[in-house]
Amino acid sequence: xxxxSHKLKNSLEGALAGGGDPATSPLYVFGPxxxxxxxxxxxxxTFGASVWMVVLTIAVVSAMxxxxxxxxxxxxxxxxxxxxxxxxxxxxxNAAITFVEYTLTFLVSMAAMVTFIADRLPVLNEHILWIQxxxxxxxxxxxxxxWLVNRGPRIAARAFGPATAGVLLLLWAMVIxxxxxxxxxxxxxxxxxxxxxxxxxxxxxxxxxxxxMTGIEVFANLVAAYSGxxxxxxxxxxxxxxxxxxxxxxxxxxxxxxILNIADPTLEEVSVFTQTxxxxxxxxxxxxxTLVGIAVLMSASAAASQGIQNLALGLKERQYIxxxxxxxxxxxxxxxxxxxxxxxxxxxxxxxxxxxxxxLAIYAAGVFILLSMTGWAVMKRLLRELRQxxxxxxxALITGTALAxxxxxxxxxxxxxxxxxxxxxxxxxxxxxxxxxxxYFRNRLGEPTAEMEALGQFNMGQLGGFGFGQNTVPSSNGNxxxxxxxxxxxxxxxxxxxxxxxxxxxxxxxxxxxxxxAQALPAAQLVAKTSNAKLTLxxxxxxxxxxxxxxxxxxxxxxxxxLKGVADEVKESGIAVEYTVRPGFIADATxxxxxxxxxxxxxxxxxxxxxxxxxxxxxASRKLVQKVATPLLLVHAVDEQLNGKLPKIDNILIxxxxxxxSEAVLPYARAFAKAFNSQLTLLxxxxxxxxxxxxxxxxxxxxxxxxxxxxxxxxxxxVAKSLREDGIEVNTIVTGxxxxxxxxxxxxxxxxDLVMMTSRGRGGVELxxxxxxxxxxxxxxxxxxxxxxxxxxxx
Numbered sequence: 001x002x003x004x005s006h007k008l009k010n011s012l013e014g015a016l017a018g019g020g021d022p023a024t025s026p027l028y029v030f031g032p033x034x035x036x037x038x039x040x041x042x043x044x045x046t047f048g049a050s051v052w053m054v055v056l057t058i059a060v061v062s063a064m065x066x067x068x069x070x071x072x073x074x075x076x077x078x079x080x081x082x083x084x085x086x087x088x089x090x091x092x093x094n095a096a097i098t099f100v101e102y103t104l105t106f107l108v109s110m111a112a113m114v115t116f117i118a119d120r121l122p123v124l125n126e127h128i129l130w131i132q133x134x135x136x137x138x139x140x141x142x143x144x145x146x147w148l149v150n151r152g153p154r155i156a157a158r159a160f161g162p163a164t165a166g167v168l169l170l171l172w173a174m175v176i177x178x179x180x181x182x183x184x185x186x187x188x189x190x191x192x193x194x195x196x197x198x199x200x201x202x203x204x205x206x207x208x209x210x211x212x213m214t215g216i217e218v219f220a221n222l223v224a225a226y227s228g229x230x231x232x233x234x235x236x237x238x239x240x241x242x243x244x245x246x247x248x249x250x251x252x253x254x255x256x257x258x259i260l261n262i263a264d265p266t267l268e269e270v271s272v273f274t275q276t277x278x279x280x281x282x283x284x285x286x287x288x289x290t291l292v293g294i295a296v297l298m299s300a301s302a303a304a305s306q307g308i309q310n311l312a313l314g315l316k317e318r319q320y321i322x323x324x325x326x327x328x329x330x331x332x333x334x335x336x337x338x339x340x341x342x343x344x345x346x347x348x349x350x351x352x353x354x355x356x357x358x359x360l361a362i363y364a365a366g367v368f369i370l371l372s373m374t375g376w377a378v379m380k381r382l383l384r385e386l387r388q389x390x391x392x393x394x395x396a397l398i399t400g401t402a403l404a405x406x407x408x409x410x411x412x413x414x415x416x417x418x419x420x421x422x423x424x425x426x427x428x429x430x431x432x433x434x435x436x437x438x439x440y441f442r443n444r445l446g447e448p449t450a451e452m453e454a455l456g457q458f459n460m461g462q463l464g465g466f467g468f469g470q471n472t473v474p475s476s477n478g479n480x481x482x483x484x485x486x487x488x489x490x491x492x493x494x495x496x497x498x499x500x501x502x503x504x505x506x507x508x509x510x511x512x513x514x515x516x517x518a519q520a521l522p523a524a525q526l527v528a529k530t531s532n533a534k535l536t537l538x539x540x541x542x543x544x545x546x547x548x549x550x551x552x553x554x555x556x557x558x559x560x561x562x563l564k565g566v567a568d569e570v571k572e573s574g575i576a577v578e579y580t581v582r583p584g585f586i587a588d589a590t591x592x593x594x595x596x597x598x599x600x601x602x603x604x605x606x607x608x609x610x611x612x613x614x615x616x617x618x619x620a621s622r623k624l625v626q627k628v629a630t631p632l633l634l635v636h637a638v639d640e641q642l643n644g645k646l647p648k649i650d651n652i653l654i655x656x657x658x659x660x661x662s663e664a665v666l667p668y669a670r671a672f673a674k675a676f677n678s679q680l681t682l683l684x685x686x687x688x689x690x691x692x693x694x695x696x697x698x699x700x701x702x703x704x705x706x707x708x709x710x711x712x713x714x715x716x717x718x719v720a721k722s723l724r725e726d727g728i729e730v731n732t733i734v735t736g737x738x739x740x741x742x743x744x745x746x747x748x749x750x751x752x753d754l755v756m757m758t759s760r761g762r763g764g765v766e767l768x769x770x771x772x773x774x775x776x777x778x779x780x781x782x783x784x785x786x787x788x789x790x791x792x793x794x795x
Contacts, residue, residue, distance in 0.1 A: 008236070011239035012240075014219065014222050014236060014240030015164070015243040016164045017225070019215070019240070020299055021105065021214055021218065022218075023164055023244050023247065024167055026171060026212065026248060026273070027112060028108070029208065030209070031271055031273075031357065032360060033050070033205050034263065035265040036205055037050075038265050039266065043260060045193050046198055046205055047187060047205070047257075048190055048257075051252050051253065054206060054210060054213075054252060057407050058213065060407060061375075061404050061408065062242070063401075064375060064378055064400070066238050067378055068378065069223050069238050072220065072223070073223050073230045078371070079094040081378065084377070085380045085381060086377065091320070091438075093435060094373070095320065096430065096431045096434035096438070097366045099311065099434060100366050101367060105304035106142070106145075106345055107348055107356075108211075108359050108363050109297045109298070110145075110345065111355060113141070113294050113298055113301070114137055114138045114141070115356060117134070118269075120287070132354070138354045139346045139349055142349075145342075149338055150329065150338050162295075164296060164299075166295065167292055171247055171248075173281060178258045178280060181280060182257075185257055210364045210368070211360050211364045211367075213364070214364065214367045219237045219238070220237065258280065259272050259273065263275040263276050273293075308341050309337060312325055312337040315438070319445035322441055325337055328738075359423070362419070362423040362424055362427075365412065369427070371408040375405030379401050379402060379405055383398065497663045498722050504527065504601050504671070505533050505600055506598060506599050506601075507524055507599070508538050508590060509524040509537050509538065511562075513539070517604070517605050518566070519605050519638065520635045521566070524603040524633075525575060526647060530675045530676060531675055533575075533601075534577070535577040536579065536597070537578070538579075538582070538586075539581045541559065541582075542584065560579070563579035585623075587623035591627045601630065602624060602632045602633070603633045604632070606635070630789070631668060631787065631789075634787060636781075636784065647753065650676070650677075651679050651750060651752050651754075652673065652681070653755045655684075655739070655743050655757040656683070657684060657739070662757070662758050664790045665756050666719065668786065668788060672786075673728045674727075678728075678754075680723060681730075681733060681746075681750050681752065682716045682730060683742070683743060685738070713732070713734050733750075739773045740776035741780075743773070743777050744777060747781055753784075755781060755784070756788075757773075757774055757777065758788045759788070774787055
């Protein structure tokens with residue numbers, strides 16, 4: 001698994017960029033395999049049959065991926081083809097398995113790495129209390145890898161290509177040394193391996209070395225990273241696959257028998273690969289080989305974490321997970337999924353140890369589920385093409401693909417049957433849970449824009465591994481000629497804001513007796529005076545039980561006296577005003593006032609009597625957005641007094657995202673602009689991030705961004721035209737890639753006096769997970785924020 005941030009020029013570059021995971025597999029798959037057949041005393045009978053079966057599987061699956069690379073050139077690979085052929089459910093199944101697989105890749109690679117270290121430092125196999133030293137080392141290194149990966153892709157990626165080159169040189173050195181010292185001997189294919197007494201060991205051995213197939217699909221994901229035409233890209237990707245899987249297959253066939261003859265699989269202190277390397281290679285090459293193995297295995301762990309990052313970004317953009325999990329840190333990577341992965345790995349090592357054999361069967365199970373889905377997706381595509389245009393060549397392709405699909409499906413069944421109680425059962429728990437998780441948030445968040453759907457598909461195919469998606473970026477007609485694929489976004493609810501007119505007749509101002517809360521009064525007075533609205537000064541008192549009745553009454557009288565004094569001052573400016581003190585929490589009191597008297601606007605500050613920010617603490621401001629559908633004007637309380645000076649509203653920034661929900665703020669923006677003779681600035685942030693700050697930068701992503709910018713510009717121009725017909729001065733801006741940050745910085749750049757936007761009324765755990773652009777804007781800006789709570793349509 002690897003990240004590629006530049007165009008790959010040739011097949012060798014692609015092999016080095018994406019071949020780390022499959023190239024390292026011979027370093028650790030022989031141990032579990034030989035322990036099974038050597039201890040059973042059947043090694044001389046079953047070894048060759050198991051190895052040849054794996055080599056056959058590699059050959060037919062590689063041939064199958066040649067078709068995938070020709071058909072799917074956007075980097076989404078076999079999982080993208082599965083989605084095309086089987087529909088949306090395949091996305092969620094693939095994503096669920098992929099999350100598990102990336103975590104298992106990390107587990108296996110890190111465990112194999114500490115095995116290599118322990119080969120040279122046997123003291124790591126000793127215990128401190130009930131924990132092996134190697135377990136502590138594995139956990140510490142896992143945390144280090146997570147920390148490095150979360151500081152951006154360059155740190156982890158720099159060593160990955162060289163490490164893969166090193167392991168390829170190591171494997172070929174082992175091949176040459178084997179031929180020189182022991183001659184050229186291929187494994188025997190003994191038919192006795194399939195006798196009733198031996199069949200279980202033959203199949204068991206086959207299952208244990210199937211882990212060499214892990215990572216084969218990365219080359220289908222790398223297609224989009226090569227330079228050239230679509231045909232040239234797919235050819236280069238396939239040759240990269242042949243370099244890596246060919247090396248792996250040759251190692252299995254030539255070095256495998258040497259490992260069987262030289263190594264003692266019952267010697268737990270040293271891995272069988274290291275034992276063989278020490279015998280075949282002259283000093284100091286075995287030590288260098290160990291260092292190379294450690295480097296590439298650590299890099300594979302880092303790549304697995306990078307895969308989690310891109311998976312999270314893709315799922316977030318396609319709205320299958322809460323935005324919190326895909327949120328990028330200061331290094332512009334999604335760090336939270338990596339720490340979740342590291343935490344899972346640490347717990348697994350503590351409870352189940354750091355023997356890679358513990359995780360290999362589960363690892364292979366997930367890989368072969370995905371390979372099986374790809375195989376049957378290829379079959380479905382070929383059968384459809386055969387019905388359209390029959391030919392002998394296509395029949396031959398179908399025959400080979402059927403063999404690949406049957407082999408991978410059979411392997412999947414065997415793995416689950418053999419290793420069900422050893423961990424394979426976990427797929428029947430985790431996959432449905434993750435599937436339900438993705439389904440819930442997709443339904444809750446709704447369909448993304450066409451551009452975000454496409455970018456999500458692109459991202460989920462990055463960093464090698466198990467990408468998803470479909471051909472939604474510029475593709476090819478099969479002969480190298482690029483074809484423009486037209487976006488066809490789902491129809492949305494028709495806009496109605498142009499016909500809507502709003503009148504603000506009644507304004508509620510929330511006061512608690514503090515100078516902080518009182519800073520909402522100037523803004524409320526300004527709006528009331530301009531719109532000739534009535535003000536209601538509202539306060540609430542929480543403690544109203546029978547035991548505290550006397551205290552409650554005293555507080556109520558004190559609060560009423562305070563509100564009366566404020567009301568008298570407001571009346572002097574010619575504004576109609578009344579006041580009321582209600583029991584309970586302020587959010588509940590406000591909701592009841594809204595329900596009873598039809599309030600049109602609620603004005604409050606972001607800090608109350610405690611001096612702490614309501615919004616950041618989940619206090620009154622946030623609860624109001626969750627409870628009421630009435631617009632809310634949030635004024636930032638400042639330490640210095642305003643001395644009753646009314647604010648100005650000359651320039652208003654309107655944040656729009658193109659959705660029907662964001663348009664709910666426009667009638668209020670129009671009303672304010674006409675009432676205060678304000679200039680409006682319409683701001684939209686393109687749905688596709690700017691590739692200059694985006695890890696998966698590519699020509700395809702840049703094209704997506706350009707389309708998104710054009711779409712948003714057309715949308716804002718249409719809105720501006722309608723507003724100008726009402727005599728309002730309007731500017732439009734399309735910029736940025738992070739909505740909250742862009743809204744705040746743009747408001748400062750245009751010297752806005754007020755920010756207006758919508759907010760979806762979420763609460764509790766849902767708000768914690770999904771986050772809110774409005775929430776972050778309120779926290780970061782010094783401007784008042786006019787917020788229109790909207791409820792999403794429930795299907």
